Amino acid sequence: MSFNLAYPSEQLKPYIKQYWAIENVLKSGESYLQRIVPSGLPEMILYLDHKPKSEKRPIEAHCLLNGQHNDYYDLIISENLSIFSVLFQPQGVREFFNLPFNELTNQSVPLAFINQTLSRELESRLSEGISFTDRVNIAEDILSGLLTVHSKDYDFKRMSHSLELIKKAKGMVDIDFLSQQACLSRKQFERLFSEHIGISPKQYLRIIRFQSALHNNSQSNHWSMTQLALESGYYDQSHFINDFKALTGLTPKKFFADCDSVSDFFG
Structure with a gap:
């Protein structure tokens, strides 16, 4: 398994905590369970290969926006996993998505339900990224543009x-x-x-x-x-x-x- 971590640019640091990625190759027939607990941090996650399964919180799409959650759930991983994640600052995510964030509590919502154009662009461009650094640069480019559209909230x-x-x-x-x-x-x-x-x-x-x-x-x-x-x-x-x-x-x-x-x- 390989794990990568990177921090955002100065422009996006008030809104994004970090980017991370995992590449995990399983042997045939191998599986494991990952317990997810509340972190206080919302997240946008892209599954570039297979999606995990979850009985408590179904994974309905490859690109998801995870709201705050106040309980735990399990991911069942039984196939190769390739993940790219944007971990937001608690107050930062709403600056990119103009909606009351309590509507996403305890949910993993397909990004296409919120912004279909953004979801398509992220999936397409991040899938084409050759390296983790490429994908971080792509995410920075897309999110920087989105920030200028939505960041007008004086309560930030x-x-x-x-x-x-x-x-x-x-x-x-x-x-x-x-x-x-x-x-x-x-x-x-x-x-x-x-x-x-x-x-x-x-x-x-x-x-x-x-x-x-x-x-x-x-x-x-x-x-x-x-x-x-x-x-x-x-x-x-x-x-x-x-x-x-x-x-x-x-x-x-x-x-x-x-x-x-x-x-x-x-x-």
Whole structure:
């Protein structure tokens, strides 16, 4: 299996976190299961070869826009896999697609349903890219053009500031404080946050605390589960375990033993 990672240009850095790609060749009859957990980051993904299968979230097209999700699902991979992905900043994706992003919550939507012309161009041009670098340059070219069309939203800076506060606090921040910093009432802030980020502030803070626990564990895996829970902002181990079960389907101990525990958000 080969894995590649690249970062966006300065122009697109406020909107895109990174690009990544995987090339995975399986032996005949071989298969494996990949558990997908909430990361707090929306994604546009292109399957250049075979598509995986999922009972919980059907993969209906080769080019998908993945909204925020607040639970887990499994991908069943039984054929060769070639993926190119654009991982957006939480507040960035709406600058390319002019729609309320909470309409995509817990969904993997064919990009053609949102923008058929863009979907065709991405599939055609990225499929022709010879290398990962070629595909990154193609994606940058297409998305830069799209940004100039849709990026007229004056609330972008407001949401960017809110997300920076959430990231610095690792999810341990009060919603009333966030709404005050945004110069909005709590109700106005919750509505705006949901439209731009895709889920409610309360749900999002829960995901970021979970992502903080993944990051803390990868940095200090000698900690006990109790210490990890406290360092990651959980009031007690019971709260820590309940959140992990809701977001991963597994206890923390089982998840860290069986799954990739690197944080996408803090990585």
